[in-house]
Amino acid sequence: MxxxxxxxxxxxxxxxxxxxxxxxxxxxxxxxxxxxxxxxxxxxxxxxxxxxxxxxxxxxxxxxxxxxxxxxxxxxxxxxxxxxxxxxxxxYPMGLGMIGPTLTVCGTKQQQEKYLPRLLSGEDIWCQGYSEPGSGSDLASLQCQAVRDGDDYVINGSKIWTSYAQHATHIFCLVRTQKTGKPQQGISFLLIEMDTPGISVAPIITLAGDHEVNQVFFDNVRVPVEQIVGEENDGWTVAKTLLTFERSAAYAARLGTRLTQLKQLIDDIDPDQSEAMQRRFGEISVRVQAIEMTEFRVQAALAAGQSPGAASSQLKVMGTEVQQAIDELAIEALGIYAAPWQQHLREMGNNQKPAGPEATMKFMPDYLNNRAATIYGGSSEVQRNILAKLALGL
Ligand SMILES: Cc1cc2nc3c(=O)[nH]c(=O)nc-3n(C[C@H](O)[C@H](O)[C@H](O)COP(=O)(O)OP(=O)(O)OC[C@H]3O[C@@H](n4cnc5c(N)ncnc54)[C@H](O)[C@@H]3O)c2cc1C
Structure with a gap:
């Protein structure tokens, strides 16, 4: 093509x-x-x-x-x-990529005027409070509770895997406002300021040693009722609107950059590469090209005013799994150099050299962190369920 x-x-x-x-x-x-x-x-x-x-x-x-x-x-x-x-x-994608565009569609005029300019300028940083210790893929089962008391909701419960909550000034949350009926029907969507009394944030340190995710606790947190987006008990509709902005369909360029770095690494570390190594590199390169072509198909469909259909699920599965394949080949190429723990070298301003090639500083943390890429934003298994329905009609 x-x-x-x-x-x-x-x-x-x-x-x-x-x-x-x-x-x-x-x-x-x-x-x-x-x-x-x-x-x-x-x-x-x-x-x-x-x-x-x-x-x-x-x-x-x-x-x-x-x-x-x-x-x-x-x-x-x-x-x-x-x-x-x-x-x-x-x-940070949770503000600019998720709640911002959602408020342009579902927010009140006051919410738009209050939040959107500060989000654009970077004065406010948002995080996403959806997942809970017992609710991830099956999000509708969430239990964090909001009870109406006068002009406030009182929130109790917790959210987990909340990316960058330690930097956030605000969190958008799905909370349970009704316990009867279909689980999706009793959920509301709230905008909450992180410095509200009763909110605490506990860090969760990832495999690579990074502080990216957190657990957020709500202990009798009072949130004014005007902070609701959409109607009470109809937060699921707002969450679905947000989801249309959450899925990004651009993996190929980032994978291409990583592939170039991988090639450099393999050439430097193992000039007499085995046939098996070359074949695996070739296979991954072809998969990256397939992703790029799929992205062009999506662009062509969008330009013609059509819906890309199941392509966003397809790209999520392909993009994240190819990323893991790149990481795995890089770790094999690095061999013994993948072993030392050198997390501190990635801090800004560090001028120490790593043990082994520079690429160890990138590929080992990537290898560890990217295990999560096939889980967040909808796991590969859940995406395959969607594909089975939308693309195969099963
Ligand atoms: C790094 C990272 C950052 C995150 N950031 C955020 C954030 O900022 N805000 C937020 O709200 N959440 C965030 N999440 C949470 C993320 O959305 C959930 O981890 C994800 O939805 C999966 O839920 P779970 O962890 O509860 O796993 P579960 O849903 O319990 O899944 C466990 C396993 O079962 C499989 N499974 C589940 N249901 C099905 C099914 N129906 N069919 C087949 N297999 C199934 C899954 O694929 C998975 O392998 C983040 C997660 C990670 C890892």
Whole structure:
């Protein structure tokens, strides 16, 4: 398949490349390169956020009326790809990618005016309070309770795996407001300030040694009723709206960047590569190309006003599983150098050299953290269930 950009998109891509060349300094690129979780170093992430805000490019998927860029689907795709190629830090997705666009659709005028400008500027940072210790894939079973008391809801319970809650000023939460009827019908969607009395955050340190996820506890937390989004007991509708913004369909560029680094690593460490190693590298390269072609198909469908159908589930499964295949081959190539614990070397400002090639600093944390990629955002098993229904009609 031959993919050609239109002249307009080609100019857009050149402009984006020029902007990234001009604004991504060494610290920002390093933070992007060394990030092995969803995002990387907090300070650099927020520095990049402010640069994009000043340029007016911080929220490409928001409507223009609320501060979006007005780019086409293809231009947004080009933007994501160019950022990945340049190792730009990834911005926190829960605010700009999830609650922001959701409020543009489901929020009241007061909520939009109160929250959206501060989210764009980076003054407010949001986290997502959906999962609970007993509720993940089966989210509708959630138990964190909100009881109406005068003009407030009183919240008791906890949320878990809450990414970046330690930096967040706000959390959007699914809470149970009714215990009878279908589980989905008794859920409400609340906007909560993290400094409200009764909220506490406990860190969960990941396999790679990063502080990315947390458990958030609610002990008689009072939240004014005007903080509800949508109707009481109809939060599931809001959650489904949010889900349409949560799924991103751009894996190929980031995988391509990782593949280039993997090739470099294999060439450096094992110049007489075995046939088996070469064959596995070739297989992974073909899978990355297949993902890229699927992404182009999605772009073509969107440009023609069609729905991409089951493609977002397909891309989630393919993108995250190929990422793990890249990580596994890298760890095999690294061999003994994969063993030392060198987490501290990834801190910004560190100038110590790792034991073994530079790539150990990237690939080992990636290998450990990316185990989670086939779980969060809808696990591979759950995506395959969706594919079985939507694509195979089972
Ligand atoms: C790094 C990381 C960051 C996260 N960040 C957030 C966040 O910011 N906010 C938030 O709310 N949540 C977050 N999550 C939680 C995430 O959404 C859940 O982990 C995910 O939905 C899976 O739920 P669970 O962990 O309860 O596993 P379970 O749902 O208990 O699943 C356990 C296993 O059973 C399988 N399984 C479950 N149901 C089915 C089924 N019907 N058919 C076949 N197999 C099934 C799953 O695939 C999995 O292998 C994060 C998770 C991780 C790992």
């Amino acid at each position: 031959q993919i050609n950009l239109t002249a307009e998109d080609d100019i857009f891509r050149s402009d984006v490349r020029q902007f990234l060349d001009d604004h991504l300094d060494a610290d920002l690129r390093r933070a992007g390169e060394l990030a092995s979780g969803i995002c990387g170093d907090h300070e650099q992430t927020m520095r990049w956020h402010k640069i994009l805000h000043d340029k007016g490019w911080v929220a490409p998927n928001w409507p223009v009326a609320f501060g979006g860029t007005g780019w086409s689907d293809m231009q947004r795709y080009i933007w994501i790809n160019e950022c990945a190629r340049a190792n730009a830090p990834r911005l």
